[in-house]
Structure formats: C-alpha cells, structure tokens
Amino acid sequence: MARIVTRVEYDVVRILMVINIWWLGVKLYKNPRTAYKVVKRLISNFQDMIGNKKLVRAFEIEGKYSWDMFNPAWPTPGFNTFFTSHLQEIKPTDQxxxxxxxxxxxxxxxxxxxxxxxxxxxxxxxxxxxxxxxxxxxxxxxxxxxxxxxxxxxxxxxxxxxxxxxxxxxxxxxxxxxxxxxxxxxxxxxxxxxxxxxxxxxxxxxxxxxxxxxxxxxxxxxxxxxxxxxxxxxxxxxxxxxxxxxxxxxxxxxxxxxxxxxxxxxxxxxxxxxxxxxxxxxxxxxxxxxxxxxxxxxxxxxxxxxxxxxxxxxxxxxxxxxxxxxxxxxxxxxxxxxxxxxxxxPCPFCKVKMPEIQQKAALCEA
Structure with missing residues (x-):
C-alpha cells in the first residue's frame, strides 16, 4: 500500500530528486553550469504550468517516491532515462x-x-x-x-x-x-x-x-x-x-x-x-x-x-x-x-500517421 509523504520528508525527497536530475545533466552536457541552467529551466517550466503553487503530497511504495502517473518514480532507472530525455528536449546534444x-x-x-x-x-x-x-x-x-x-x-x-x-x-x-x-x-x-x-x-x-x-x-x-x-x-x-x-x-x-x-x-x-x-x-x-x-x-x-x-x-x-x-x-x-x-x-486521439522517427513539431491538440 502506498504511503502519503509530506512536510520534511517531502521537501528532502524533492531536493534529492532535483540533485539527481542535475547530475544527469552534468553527465549529458559535461558541464555543471550548463546542467544547472537546463534543470533550472525545467523546474521553471513546471512551476509555470502549475501556477507557481506547491503540491502538498507525494506517495512512497517500497522506497520509491511518486508524484503522479506521468513521471517515473524516484529513484529508478526509468526516472533517469525519462529525465535525461526531458533534458534533451530542452537542450539537445545529439539528434x-x-x-x-x-x-x-x-x-x-x-x-x-x-x-x-x-x-x-x-x-x-x-x-x-x-x-x-x-x-x-x-x-x-x-x-x-x-x-x-x-x-x-x-x-x-x-x-x-x-x-x-x-x-x-x-x-x-x-x-x-x-x-x-x-x-x-x-x-x-x-x-x-x-x-x-x-x-x-x-x-x-x-x-x-x-x-x-x-x-x-x-x-x-x-x-x-x-x-x-x-x-x-x-x-x-x-x-x-x-x-x-x-x-x-x-x-x-x-x-x-x-x-x-x-x-x-x-x-x-x-x-x-x-x-x-x-x-x-x-x-x-x-x-x-x-x-x-x-x-x-x-x-x-x-x-x-x-x-x-x-x-x-x-x-x-x-x-x-x-x-x-x-x-x-x-x-x-x-x-x-x-x-x-x-x-x-502523436496520441491515441489524433489519427495523423507519423514516420518511425518522430518529428520535432506538435501534431496534436489533444
């Protein structure tokens, strides 16, 4: 059964998660400062999306922490892969x-x-x-x-x-x-x-x-x-x-x-x-x-x-x-x-066929 996580534990986990993403950026960009800037932009994009509010909870199962169903639990290999790709979306290094x-x-x-x-x-x-x-x-x-x-x-x-x-x-x-x-x-x-x-x-x-x-x-x-x-x-x-x-x-x-x-x-x-x-x-x-x-x-x-x-x-x-x-x-x-x-x-609702390599343009308003 999942456990609700809040207050101090919640804040500590968030900090550790951001450090994890920054380290992924360091390995990706080979530059701590560049990684910091890209992670800062990632966080800013998220805060803009939710109206600069703070979510009140996370969930923990077997030592893994989740906020929602659209971002992998932390710490996991899927989290690292997912956010490495997210950083690439913001600042690509390799086509x-x-x-x-x-x-x-x-x-x-x-x-x-x-x-x-x-x-x-x-x-x-x-x-x-x-x-x-x-x-x-x-x-x-x-x-x-x-x-x-x-x-x-x-x-x-x-x-x-x-x-x-x-x-x-x-x-x-x-x-x-x-x-x-x-x-x-x-x-x-x-x-x-x-x-x-x-x-x-x-x-x-x-x-x-x-x-x-x-x-x-x-x-x-x-x-x-x-x-x-x-x-x-x-x-x-x-x-x-x-x-x-x-x-x-x-x-x-x-x-x-x-x-x-x-x-x-x-x-x-x-x-x-x-x-x-x-x-x-x-x-x-x-x-x-x-x-x-x-x-x-x-x-x-x-x-x-x-x-x-x-x-x-x-x-x-x-x-x-x-x-x-x-x-x-x-x-x-x-x-x-x-x-x-x-x-x-592009998504289950937008029936516009795509080539096998995705295009860098939004094709769907769903």
Missing amino acids: SQLGLRRLLIAITKRCPLACEHCSEAGTLYNNDVLSCEEFVSRIDKYVKQGVGQLIYSGGEPLSRFNDLITLISRYKLRCDQWIYTSGFGLTLEKAHQLKQAGLNGAAISLDNHVEQNHNMFRGSSKSFFWVHDAVKNLQEAGVLVALNVCPTKTYIESAGVEELIELAKKWNVQIVNLLEPRAVGNYQDQDVELNVAHKDRLKKISDQFNFDRAYLNYPTVLYPAGYRAAKACGGGISYLFLDYDGTLY
Missing part, C-alpha cells in the same frame, strides 16, 4: 536522442466491454496483428533512443496477459511501466505476476461512483466489480494505483467528480486522472466536448485537492488538459502512440 520520454502502446484491440465513449471504436475487437516479438522489435528502438516510460493499453491489455508479462519483464530494468486497464480479470495472482515482472503502476478506468451507472456506461454488469477488485489486488501486490475518469458534462454538473474522488479516498487510491471526452470513436460527431465552465470546474477541483493542505489525505487529482494554456500537448514531441498494427500516431 539521435530527440527527447521522446513516453511511448503508449496498444498491444491489442480485444476488449470485454462496450464503452459509451470508446475512442477506438473503429478498430475495437479487431484481431491482433503484431506478435509479441514484433512489438519487441519496435519498442526496442525507442527504448534505445531514450524512452523512459512505457504505457500498455488496448483494447484491454490484460487480454494478452502472457505477452504483457513478457514485455514488462523485458524493460523492467530500463523503463517505468504502466497499464491502462478496465481491471478485467485482474486477480490477486495476476497482480503479483505483474508486480514481479516489473509493473510500476496501473490506471484503472472508472467513470461513475455509482455502480449501476458505471456499468451502464461501460456496457457490462461486472465492470464496477472488476475495477474495485483490481484496485484491491494491485494494492496488495504493491503496485501504484490510479483511476482514469472520463466525466461527461452531466456528471460534472451533478458534482459526480467530487463523489468519485471521495470513493477513491475510501479505496485508498492515490491518483485520480481526469480525461476530457473527445468527439472521436463512439462519440464521433456528438456534442460531448466540455465547455469553458466544465473545464474551469475540473481545474478548480484539481487545484483544490493538489495544493490545499486541508485535503492532504485525499488522492492527487490530475487534469492534464487544464494546463494546456501553459504547456502545449506533447503528442509527437515528448510522447507517441504505437497502435496494435504498428502504426505510429
């Missing part, structure tokens, strides 16, 4: 290392659900195309290039459990690794297998705090049970757990997001990640995208739980789209999406 930090991988389009908002509706339930060995040959190139975080999605990645274990085991000593899952069939035995293979975190999809409503949204009478069972099993196995939430306009207006955060606290979940519905897949051509009032409310909720010490014992609440004004989407720059058939896209 063979272009600053790609994260690779999202849809290892299958098989899925037991029929979700209302599925962005993969056009290819969902298609047969697998690439073998495990073919995925390895593609992923290896990006890991060699400096990718520090791998995220396995689908469809439902647990539908290819044996291949998932093979991939996670292969990159255990080099990358931070997560799965995006519905929790389908994630037994305690499988949770321990995933942990032993090297899984660092799991983001489980939960879109309503009311069991019946979530099941209806996901198209399965068992979905809520799978989520809760997976949360408990992963926590027992020592895996960091997050909830991926795609709140509709109605759900936001009815204060459902706040209720779901309360449920996450009750379940001892460390992170809630708020994703905006997009007019793609099953939502193609529908009026589902949030307006300014909805976005402002989600941003306010995120700020409240992240920066107000009164909510210290609650989860960290991420709302990545809320920072678009300060930081553009990293699709095509800091991360890429590798689809089940080997096609590369």
